[in-house]
Amino acid sequence: MKRLLKLPSKESPFVFLALAGIVMTMTFSAWNALLNNFAIENAAFTGAEIGTLQSIREIPGLLAFTAAFVLLILTEQVFAIIALSLLCIGVAITGFFPSVYGLYATTVLMSVGFHYYETINQSLSLQWFSKAEAPAQLGRLLAIKSLAALFTFAGIWLAFTVFEADYITVYMICGLLGLAITAWLATHKPEVSHVEVQHKKLILRKRYSLYYLLTFLSGARRQIFVVFAGFLMVEKFGYGVTEITALFMLNHVINLYLGPKIGAWIGRVGERRALTIEYTGLIFVFVGYALVETAEVAAVLYVIDHLFFAMAIALKTYFQKIADPKDIAGSMGVSFSINHIAAVVIPVIFGLIWLYDPSLVFYAGAAIACLSLILSRFVPVNYK
Numbered sequence: 001m002k003r004l005l006k007l008p009s010k011e012s013p014f015v016f017l018a019l020a021g022i023v024m025t026m027t028f029s030a031w032n033a034l035l036n037n038f039a040i041e042n043a044a045f046t047g048a049e050i051g052t053l054q055s056i057r058e059i060p061g062l063l064a065f066t067a068a069f070v071l072l073i074l075t076e077q078v079f080a081i082i083a084l085s086l087l088c089i090g091v092a093i094t095g096f097f098p099s100v101y102g103l104y105a106t107t108v109l110m111s112v113g114f115h116y117y118e119t120i121n122q123s124l125s126l127q128w129f130s131k132a133e134a135p136a137q138l139g140r141l142l143a144i145k146s147l148a149a150l151f152t153f154a155g156i157w158l159a160f161t162v163f164e165a166d167y168i169t170v171y172m173i174c175g176l177l178g179l180a181i182t183a184w185l186a187t188h189k190p191e192v193s194h195v196e197v198q199h200k201k202l203i204l205r206k207r208y209s210l211y212y213l214l215t216f217l218s219g220a221r222r223q224i225f226v227v228f229a230g231f232l233m234v235e236k237f238g239y240g241v242t243e244i245t246a247l248f249m250l251n252h253v254i255n256l257y258l259g260p261k262i263g264a265w266i267g268r269v270g271e272r273r274a275l276t277i278e279y280t281g282l283i284f285v286f287v288g289y290a291l292v293e294t295a296e297v298a299a300v301l302y303v304i305d306h307l308f309f310a311m312a313i314a315l316k317t318y319f320q321k322i323a324d325p326k327d328i329a330g331s332m333g334v335s336f337s338i339n340h341i342a343a344v345v346i347p348v349i350f351g352l353i354w355l356y357d358p359s360l361v362f363y364a365g366a367a368i369a370c371l372s373l374i375l376s377r378f379v380p381v382n383y384k
Contacts, residue, residue: 013128016077016185017141019181020121021121021141024117024118025145026151027091028087028114029149029152030091031094031110032230033152033244034167034171034241036050036233037240039103042099042167043100043103047351047352047358048352048354050227050231051351055346055351056108058115059344060112061111061219061340062337062343062344065202065336070116076123076329077189080124081185082113083112083114084182085113086113086116087113087114088113088182089113089175090108090110090111090113091171092174092178093106093109093175094106094107095167095172096168115336115340118336119332120332122336123332125138126323131321135267135313136263138263138313138316139259139263139313140263146252146255147256149248150249152174153245153246160242203327204331208319208323210375210379211315211318211322212338213375214275214376215338215339216342217368217372218315219341219342221368222309222339222343224286227347228350228362229289229302231354232358233247233295233298236358237298247302250303251303251307254306254307255306258310263310263313266313271315271321274313274314275315275318276373276376276377278308278314279373279376280373281308282308282365283373285301285304285369287366289359289362289365290358290360
């Protein structure tokens with residue numbers, strides 16, 4: 001824990017990424033933890049509306065390739081600050097619009113900031129960390145974000161159970177605190193050396209095809225977890241805000257401990273083995289979601305599912321190892337858009353399927369994990 005919190009200097013690239021990650025995690029975690037209950041209790045959402053909202057939320061991710069054009073005008077660091085500000089504002093005002101269209105509107109604002117920030121964050125991480133240190137450093141950043149999420153969920157739990165706060169208050173506090181940290185970041189520029197000058201254009205290369213395919217399937221898998229696994233907990237098993245928040249807290253306690261270890265482990269065993277284990281485990285998890293009949297077993301599956309997200313580090317470091325260093329910025333926007341092709345389509349279509357039979361959504365997730373597993377076997381063991 002001490003190692004995670006030891007910051008080298010205010011101008012360290014790691015500090016910038018860590019604090020920016022804290023802002024992103026705190027604001028998005030608050031939005032996500034409250035979303036299902038807020039939508040059901042205040043806006044009378046069903047599976048169809050939540051699917052539509054999540055599809056709308058992913059549209060800015062589909063348009064992430066436009067980041068390459070913005071970078072013709074702004075530096076990546078300035079763009080990251082602007083994106084974080086939009087994210088914070090979107091979260092801060094969410095509670096004031098408790099209706100279907102109001103929630104759609106605030107979600108779009110929040111999502112524009114979130115997706116542009118994530119695009120730039122991935123680019124900067126792969127540029128600022130060497131290939132040798134990237135897995136371990138990304139693991140440390142994951143642990144720091146888990147710690148931020150843990151404090152956020154603990155605060156939400158206290159707000160609702162002890163202080164009997166309402167949605168407006170919690171959303172506002174998280175959004176404004178994020179804005180304060182973002183303002184500090186805007187005045188502290190990281191000192192970076194030995195970074196390749198990036199191509200100021202979209203990068204789409206045939207030799208990155210396997211990475212693109214795995215990224216596309218990763219987007220589909222993520223949506224089933226983010227949208228429907230959480231909705232299953234609330235709709236089928238009656239989880240309230242405090243139970244959902246406690247479950248999120250448990251997820252991040254585990255990641256806080258295992259995040260750095262998983263990052264270091266990926267550095268030792270390689271990307272192919274890590275991805276193979278991740279996708280094999282996901283097949284069983286999704287089939288479990290389809291069959292589960294008790295709240296306790298569903299919670300166990302949810303925790304295991306979340307744990308596999310830590311192994312997504314392997315997909316990032318795989319790209320770092322095969323990419324031309326000058327391609328990273330231009331490629332991240334493209335890959336982020338590819339990731340969100342499925343993310344825009346799946347929530348609304350699967351939301352309608354959910355109304356017919358929720359288990360079919362998770363069987364489809366198992367099929368996606370199976371295809372990912374097959375493709376992961378083509379990831380090289382040795383890189384030239």
